[in-house]
Amino acid sequence: GEYHYHEFVVQESPVKRLCKAHNRIFVNGQFPGPTLEVTDGDTLEVKVTNKAIYNVTIHWHGVRQFRTAWADGPEFVTQCPIRPGESYTYRFTVLGQIGTLWWHAHSSWLRATVYGALIIHPKGDYPFKKPDREIPILLGEWWDRNPIDVVRNATRFGAAPDTSDAFTINGQPGDFYNCSSKDTTVFPVKSGETNLLRFINAALNTELFVAIAKHKMTVVGADASYDKPFETSVLMLGPGQTTDVLVTFDKNKGSYYLAAQAYSSAQGVPFDNTTTTAIIDYDTETTKRGKNSKLPAFPKLPAFNDTPTATKFAQSFRSLETVKLPEPVNENLFFTVGLGLFNCQPGQKCGGPNGTRFTASINNVSFVLPSNFSILQAHYHRVPGVFTTDFPAVPPVQFDYTAQNVSRSLWQPVPGTKIYKLKYGSVVQVVLQGTSIFAAESHPIHLHGNDFYILGQGFGNFNPQKDTKKFNLVDPPLRNTVTVPVNGWAVIRWVADNPGVWLMHCHLDAHITWGLAMVFSVEDGIGELETLEPPPNDLPLC
Numbered sequence: 257g258e259y260h261y262h263e264f265v266v267q268e269s270p271v272k273r274l275c276k277a278h279n280r281i282f283v284n285g286q287f288p289g290p291t292l293e294v295t296d297g298d299t300l301e302v303k304v305t306n307k308a309i310y311n312v313t314i315h316w317h318g319v320r321q322f323r324t325a326w327a328d329g330p331e332f333v334t335q336c337p338i339r340p341g342e343s344y345t346y347r348f349t350v351l352g353q354i355g356t357l358w359w360h361a362h363s364s365w366l367r368a369t370v371y372g373a374l375i376i377h378p379k380g381d382y383p384f385k386k387p388d389r390e391i392p393i394l395l396g397e398w399w400d401r402n403p404i405d406v407v408r409n410a411t412r413f414g415a416a417p418d419t420s421d422a423f424t425i426n427g428q429p430g431d432f433y434n435c436s437s438k439d440t441t442v443f444p445v446k447s448g449e450t451n452l453l454r455f456i457n458a459a460l461n462t463e464l465f466v467a468i469a470k471h472k473m474t475v476v477g478a479d480a481s482y483d484k485p486f487e488t489s490v491l492m493l494g495p496g497q498t499t500d501v502l503v504t505f506d507k508n509k510g511s512y513y514l515a516a517q518a519y520s521s522a523q524g525v526p527f528d529n530t531t532t533t534a535i536i537d538y539d540t541e542t543t544k545r546g547k548n549s550k551l552p553a554f555p556k557l558p559a560f561n562d563t564p565t566a567t568k569f570a571q572s573f574r575s576l577e578t579v580k581l582p583e584p585v586n587e588n589l590f591f592t593v594g595l596g597l598f599n600c601q602p603g604q605k606c607g608g609p610n611g612t613r614f615t616a617s618i619n620n621v622s623f624v625l626p627s628n629f630s631i632l633q634a635h636y637h638r639v640p641g642v643f644t645t646d647f648p649a650v651p652p653v654q655f656d657y658t659a660q661n662v663s664r665s666l667w668q669p670v671p672g673t674k675i676y677k678l679k680y681g682s683v684v685q686v687v688l689q690g691t692s693i694f695a696a697e698s699h700p701i702h703l704h705g706n707d708f709y710i711l712g713q714g715f716g717n718f719n720p721q722k723d724t725k726k727f728n729l730v731d732p733p734l735r736n737t738v739t740v741p742v743n744g745w746a747v748i749r750w751v752a753d754n755p756g757v758w759l760m761h762c763h764l765d766a767h768i769t770w771g772l773a774m775v776f777s778v779e780d781g782i783g784e785l786e787t788l789e790p791p792p793n794d795l796p797l798c
């Protein structure tokens with residue numbers, strides 16, 4: 257493959273949004289950040305220089321980082337953060353993943369403004385007719401307040417962080433927000449062309465429905481993996497997820513809204529109910545935007561709480577080819593994922609419901625990042641005391657996980673830096689069971705360093721007898737992020753063939769902040785290509 261070198265300077269730059277002037281952290285002054293384009297098999301080298309006042313790391317979301325865990329990026333997991341004034345060069349090869357991935361900051365809430373697309377072209381042809389153009393479409397969230405302050409204030413009191421002030425498409429809120437319409441993102445299109453739209457949900461805390469007025473979409477892949485094409489009028493992307501869509505622009509002229517708004521699975525939880533828009537414009541070459549007197553046509557979007565539509569969409573994915581599933585399963589794990597509450601300690605300020613603090617956990621462990629070592633450094637150099645290896649394979653107590661108002665004495669999350677050890681090459685299957693103990697909500701669960709097959713998704717408590725029979729063992733989709741439906745479950749399977757340590761977490765930043773995360777470690781194998789490469793010389797230390 258080819259070799260690509262890029263420099264990312266992380267720096268505060270001035271920006272205007274929603275009628276106000278702000279300073280925000282961007283990469284190379286761009287928002288969204290630079291789009292990286294490679295071909296399958298290419299190697300990327302990105303030198304990241306931190307000229308901001310905050311620590312930063314960059315994560316290459318979905319890139320397998322085979323044998324290069326040092327380049328994965330989550331702070332205190334695979335590296336210590338890059339401190340202000342310092343740099344670190346991420347080196348990795350993208351292999352066997354084709355489609356759309358992305359990159360984002362993986363420290364505090366910096367990814368609100370530090371993100372961009374990572375596009376991987378096939379070496380040969382697409383499995384569909386070559387699109388006339390390719391358009392990255394990054395959905396995001398905008399806060400009027402500095403997102404770092406938003407999360408710091410919330411964590412100080414254990415409260416829920418404020419919702420964002422706008423959703424965005426390629427950095428712009430669009431026509432329905434104050435002072436935004438003259439900057440609305442416009443996608444010029446040509447009548448008769450078929451374009452590949454590469455959607456990325458880079459929002460921090462919101463699952464989003466997306467639709468285009470009067471145009472059908474054909475989904476052809478997601479998370480850099482091809483799928484059997486299917487038609488849809490609406491997409492739903494959880495934070496972290498990408499979806500590749502073909503659209504044929506079959507009108508002669510006019511303009512049409514592309515719009516996104518929240519899918520909110522939780523009952524009674526405040527959310528941002530506004531709509532972000534961009535304009536698909538057939539007339540860019542003949543008319544200037546603004547002189548267009550006719551309003552663009554608006555698409556039909558599902559109601560904010562339309563779980564049936566969100567779930568039907570998620571269940572429409574089938575991998576393009578028949579899959580040879582890894583078996584037999586060596587590790588049968590059952591992980592609960594959900595929110596909870598900590599009791600307030602004397603002298604602590606608590607901003608959660610009834611004087612508690614919000615928390616979140618997997619199998620009742622609320623994940624705590626180390627602060628003086630990265631987990632990967634400790635794993636590689638066998639440094640004791642940074643983590644323990646007693647992450648539980650199954651929940652400590654069993655009950656009706658989808659029931660609400662379960663006694664909190666049954667389910668009192670315990671903070672800890674616990675990891676689950678995997679032997680090289682083991683086949684791992686995890687039932688991800690959503691809990692509704694405190695609040696029933698869907699969770700986009702993301703695994704670093706590995707793609708997994710989604711064997712099934714459903715509602716209620718996972719029932720091994722009944723639900724196993726409904727698994728898709730023929731053409732399950734390959735993903736790095738799976739939505740665990742509200743009051744439901746998802747089952748994933750992969751081979752632990754990538755040595756290192758790999759974070760698994762809910763991609764809602766509010767939830768990862770509360771501890772909805774855990775780490776797998778994978779020991780080296782025996783073969784030369786089964787071992788983690790040694791750490792780079794410029795790896796940041798704590």
Ligand code: C2O
Nearest residue numbers: 315317330496702
């Ligand atoms: Cu896209 Cu750990 O994240």
